[in-house]
Amino acid sequence: MSLPSEDLVAEALFRPVRTGNAFEETMERMLQAIRLGVVLPGGRLPPERDLSARLGVSRVTLREALRALQEAGYVECRRGRYGGTFVRAVLPARGPVDPPHAADLEDILTLRHVLETGAAEAAASRALTPQDRRRLRAHLDECTDVGPAEYRRRDSRLHLAIAETTAAPSLTSAVADVRTRVNALLDAIPLIPANIGHSDRQHHDIVDAILHGDPAGARESMAQHLDGTASLLRGFLS
Template sequence: MDEVEDRLVTALAVGEYLPAARLPPERELAALLGVARVTVRSALARLVDRGVLETRRGRGGGTFVRTQWPASSSESVGRTLLARWAGIQDTADAIALLHGALAAAAAERITPAEAAALRDRLDAFRQASSGAAKQQADAVLHRSIIDAARNDVLRSTLATLEAQISIAAPAHLWGAEEGMAEMEARATRDHEVLVEAVCAGRASEAGQVARRHVGIDVELLEQAMLRAGQVPTADPAHP
């Protein structure tokens, strides 16, 4: 149960679940974490007692994030990320390569209607509020690029790898509140270049931008490790 609690705390700290977000039901969390439902229930209860989460009753109720990174989180975050770090680097490298391949394929295959829809997704990302709304708009934009690539094998492989790098959520991490605005501005610039390359059919450029862009995730995890008092160890294979 301690490991499950650590993973949930880390998922909050790195922004897989943002403040005020409702966590998935216990059954879904148990599947995501690969543990029994009773184990998830116990871990959630302990986090409610710690003031990290809160439970709301009635219509629209559930378990919600109260705070992203209280002082008590640092030990859990450092322990969780350090244990997974070598695997995170290798998996993140594979994810970046797949995103590049999918973006290049999308640039070669995108239809005018799909290009117009992708530009709409970019506008939606620009206009979304900071935090959860932008996190959701980001996911929709990237799904549109993946769909335009029309390759179910690559899509499935990417989903499998992203599930492996996830701490405890199906959502991409979004970082800590203090660096969020800067990260979102950088993501906006990357999205603008990426969408233009895809829509214009510039496959090589689209692939390069996509590979670079998804590196933001690893940088956010590195920042979390440093904040937790751990120094990420560089893998010589992935400088």
């Protein structure tokens, strides 16, 4: 028996997420479902057991995503016999910048992916000086376990420090330019504590790979990190 059209859309959105950024991709799928009206304002999301099975994520990851959506004002949890997780009747207003067209968003994200994965790989390919190593570790420490008010600035500085480690000024300049564009988009979405913790762990993986001279590992770790941010941007802004 064929599914109604809205159930077909739900099946497409609530499909198993890829590995590596389960939290961010779960957020992306949930936000897409809300933005596209698959679950209408006031509507109830599928039960946690069903959602976690369909998305292929643990109940812990799903609850973390739902808690973040609740804090961001997109859903509310109700207790009791008829309880569950419901989309709020009034959704949060979009950020202060106009959402980019889908093609523009993908252009920025693709450019960032190419530049920053290449920068991580190039940095790991160099024979680093003691000063290079001290600087990378210092920026990593500065960015770890920092509060929301300072996080984006220090996160940006770490990414620029990785680009600087390539000793290629043109690449560093290009990374700075694309980071400026990305930050304008990030300022339009909420800072999510769970994502900050996830990013901290990925930052350590990236820097460790660079310091150990592992170009392939640095590139892959950076790609995973950027994919998580891209998922959140697509979810909130697309």
